Amino acid sequence: MGRGSARGAFAGPALLLASLAFALAAAEGIVRVLAPAAASRIEYPCFYEPDEALGFHYLPYGRGTVSGHFEIDHTVELNSLGFYDDEPLPGSPGLRVLAVGDSFTAALNVARDEVWTSVLERELRARGYPDADVVNIGLDGTGTDVHLELLRRYVPRFLPQVVVLAFFANDPEDVEVGRFTRECYRGYVLSYQTAEQQGRLRARVDAESGRRGLRWLFARSLLARLALVAWEGPRTLLRLNFVQPSRAELGLTPDVLASRADRPRQSFEALARFASQCECALLVAPVPARRELGASLELARSVARGLPLEIVDVLPGIRARLAAAGKSPADLFFVHDAHLNAWGNRVFAEALADAVSWPPPRGR
Secondary structure, three states: OOHHHHHHHHHHHHHHHHHHHHHHHHHHHHHHHHOOHHHOOEEOOOOEEEEOOOEEEEOOOOEEEEEEOOOEEEEEEOOOOOOOOOOOOOOOOOOEEEEEEOHHHHOOOOOHHHOHHHHHHHHHHHOOOOOOEEEEOOOOOOOHHHHHHHHHHHHHHHOOOEEEEEEOOOHHHHHHHOOOEEEEEOOEEEEEOOHHHHHHHHHHHHHHOOOHHHHHHHHHOHHHHHHHHHHHOOOOOOOEOEEOOOOOOOOOOHHHHHHOOOHHHHHHHHHHHHHHHOOOEEEEEEOOOOOOOOHHHHHHHHHOOOOOOEEOOOHHHHHHHHHHHOOOHHHHEOOOOOOEOHHHHHHHHHHHHHHOOOOOOOOO
């Protein structure tokens, strides 16, 4: 074979490889421009620690990254109590409000000064309470039973005039399913209910550590992410650092859930007893849901029917603000995440400030 023939024999494969490399590079560029949510990494901050009464709590001064769907990506820093808030004011401010709830109150997916509790604090200060202090003790992934435990722990400490329990439509289900323990293990947040489940989750994470090549590829190529997510599913540990047993693994059969159906009502009854003994005004403030703004309100009224609990309706204020801004309910929420975005947090806080008859400042 002559030199020309040899050159021709290699030209075909080389051209094919070059064309393939160009096509992959072009596809990678297109994916980066489009930034589909499926190609995003979803990251939870690793500052969870087991808690005997609550299931888990955040670590004081915890710090971590929250990201997801290319619409959330920032650093979260907790205060000395282990909550996503500024330090509470010392002493007895003119108006102290204690806010408790789930992920809609913890609100780790927005900047700290955009959380509705921070906005409410600024609103109250502008409305005649110059030293108002709204203390956020929200804890994601929790239901009303855990919120009551948080109130038992922190109401005696802060002696608030007003307690706001931000109720969301999935809180009764969280009560029925039961409390979870969470821990940080090798960069993953493990969420489980039994030691056996903990062992299985740790084993999954240990096995994942052996896939270094895929993790390297996943970290560098969005095109590879799409392919791996399509192959392994959206909850692949390459993409998500939060691991929890499936409903089947948790044993949540219809019969089991039916046997726990009275738990949400029992938690509200316990909440009403706490409210009757608290030297404070305890308000239940349903948080709007993306699928139906009034879903949380309807469910709260249903579960609390006949109980001496004050339920605050913020929907008129929210709808008025939507109309004034020419926006739709969907604009309150992230596009791919069901939580309130920064504007949604602000609207909820302003509507809550309007809907409540706040007590006069201490000392007046």
